[in-house]
């Protein structure tokens with residue numbers, strides 16, 4: 162014998178019922194089959210609604226019942242050929258007339274008892290099972306229809322009746338023995354008490370009916386047919402890559418079901434679990450899908466975590482006070498007070514200091530809970546031994562479930578690490594000693610992000626989604642977007658990274674995709690249609706979107722943009738910047754950003770601040786982190802100035818060479834920063850700070866070669882003044898050239914002091930041979946005392962800078 166149960170969506174319409182009938186016929190070829198049916202989807206709610214309307218004196222109940230009648234009659238017409246319809250139509254009408262009479266009675270009395278409500282809702286399953294039976298008959302499948310109220314004996318706790326297992330089992334066994342058949346059709350959810358009154362078995366009641374039959378008949382298997390292909394690794398409405406779990410234990414299934422995987426109602430598993438009857442969860446609409454097998458001990462697989470679940474609309478109640486420590490009976494009184502109000506406790510944690518007990522309950526119960534607990538402890542509260550109960554709402558639980566977690570250290574570490582890296586704050590945690598479930602209480606607003614982060618962490622070997630907001634789409638930013646577009650596929654395939662640009666900004670506008678990501682083939686159009694730029698609004702929207710693995714990429718030169726890093730890091734969003742403003746601002750700000758990065762477990766990366774795409778800061782960090790000490794740094798750090806002095810020989814005016822450097826994309830958006838030496842000063846400052854030195858920009862001695870008048874006025878005036886001072890630049894060049902030397906703008910840091918300035922270097926000097934826009938950095942350290950560690954190569958240009966920013970993005974994404 163096998164038992165098949167079909168849920169409300171499986172039997173919601175005539176075509177669905179026909180599909181179910183075909184599945185039943187096929188199953189019956191294998192073994193005698195009991196079919197348990199739920200009411201047509203939505204019927205139970207409609208019946209309850211009709212009863213409530215009638216009880217409150219609203220005649221609208223007639224309309225509700227009329228719709229229900231029409232729906233069932235229409236199903237009959239859709240199911241059966243005309244000659245076969247009349248008997249079933251009249252049966253449906255009979256049931257519907259009875260429903261009318263019950264509701265008329267409720268309307269007259271103005272009262273709906275639980276007993277009457279049970280009778281009312283029982284018609285849903287009675288009707289659906291009759292329709293399925295008629296459909297089986299029409300397709301030639303012999304069967305017996307049986308009213309389950311004659312077999313399932315319960316107490317009289319209407320709405321949630323307890324089954325008398327001994328009587329029920331005996332009645333089921335006798336019935337089957339007396340009426341042998343290949344197929345039995347039975348309405349789910351209902352039973353009757355010793356007086357013969359209709360009762361219902363509570364939420365998930367049809368699953369329970371099926372499990373009772375399976376248990377009573379020692380069935381070979383129970384199949385629960387629904388509208389999903391088994392229990393999923395996570396709620397598919399939250400996680401796109403959720404997948405069915407092939408095999409799972411009863412306990413794991415119960416844990417997942419408890420926390421929201423609605424395909425199975427936990428208490429109903431008991432009758433099959435106690436006998437080890439295999440339970441399948443199958444999809445009526447994709448019967449070829451394997452589904453989930455719930456069994457005693459599924460084989461271990463590579464997924465240590467079997468599934469994730471969540472439960473929302475919770476409140477956390479925190480009872481705290483010094484008067485609780487070491488006094489027995491506090492928790493009994495807390496739980497007693499809650500139990501008296503029938504408030505279900507979903508999660509409990511108590512610190513080992515015994516100073517506080519924290520419980521999660523449904524948000525709807527929070528107000529009553531607060532009142533009764535404060536009443537219970539009123540004496541202690543008045544005496545100041547206990548604080549009034551603290552209640553936080555808008556909370557949810559996310560949970561990892563899996564038997565194998567017991568044997569794997571580090572699972573909770575990974576869970577909390579992944580959540581922490583995404584700024585998901587954990588308010589309470591609970592893990593039983595079975596180690597089958599680790600639950601964390603978080604903000605409801607974080608549930609989608611948290612479940613996706615955990616799914617990526619534990620189930621998705623394939624991809625990690627990373628969400629980028631790119632501020633600045635000029636010279637470097639434009640190249641970055643090109644490189645991202647070209648490399649997206651490769652990153653997905655080789656690094657399992659799904660880098661999505663979700664937002665963009667320039668100095669005028671910003672855009673943040675409502676859903677999904679922006680089209681990198683046409684980002685200009687999206688940005689054109691964006692909102693006027695408001696950086697606080699950018700932060701607010703990024704926070705509100707609450708996307709996982711968010712990286713803010715600053716490819717501007719803006720001081721305003723640099724001011725929002727802190728508010729992003731505080732939300733665990735990583736920041737990648739080629740903008741040097743933040744790291745060369747006051748030391749306190751630089752240090753604060755680095756400390757926020759650590760505090761909020763995220764990344765703040767700025768490799769391109771020095772040497773563009775060259776690994777300058779990374780190499781310095783490696784030296785320092787491995788215990789080396791930097792004594793001296795000598796460097797050519799300006800691609801612009803190296804280019805200018807490599808190309809200037811007096812034949813073309815100095816101003817023209819500078820313009821060329823700007824056109825090539827080497828200069829800052831404002832070239833005066835390069836020519837004044839400020840950009841180099843910022844870079845040596847950043848290197849000194851990364852080497853461990855607390856310094857300010859003002860501490861750097863800048864021996865500028867630029868006549869002061871060049872920095873008065875705007876950029877055009879600057880170019881004008883360069884032309885005016887052509888003779889000055891020519892004389893600098895000539896002085897060096899006549900000695901066979903070359904001009905290099907050199908930065909130097911040693912023993913806590915730094916300076917920048919123009920030098921003439923002779924052949925043989927490390928800097929003499931630097932070409933074009935090259936940079937070179939010489940690190941003299943404990944380990945490299947005479948022969949320095951040298952980093953050298955192109956130190957400016959949009960392409961190389963963009964690729965350095967890209968590398969930082971990948972570092973942040975993989976952290």
Ligand SMILES: NC(=O)C1=CN([C@@H]2O[C@H](COP(=O)(O)OP(=O)(O)OC[C@H]3O[C@@H](n4cnc5c(N)ncnc54)[C@H](O)[C@@H]3O)[C@@H](O)[C@H]2O)C=CC1
Pocket residue numbers: 632633634635636637638666667668669694716717718719721722739740741769770772773800826827828829830956957958959962
């Ligand atoms: N060019 C190079 O070789 C290197 C450049 N960098 C840095 O890259 C950054 C960008 O340089 P470029 O692309 O050449 O500059 P750019 O002037 O071509 O582009 C700057 C972009 O930032 C946008 N922007 C300006 N203010 C903004 C604001 N308040 N909010 C949002 N967007 C804003 C502009 O609209 C523009 O899209 C600079 O900080 C520079 O120091 C760093 C290393 C090398």
Ligand SMILES: N[C@@H](CC=O)C(=O)O
Pocket residue numbers: 769770771772773798799800801802827828829835840956957958
């Ligand atoms: N303007 C800078 C670009 C890199 O920071 C330079 O010329 O080096």
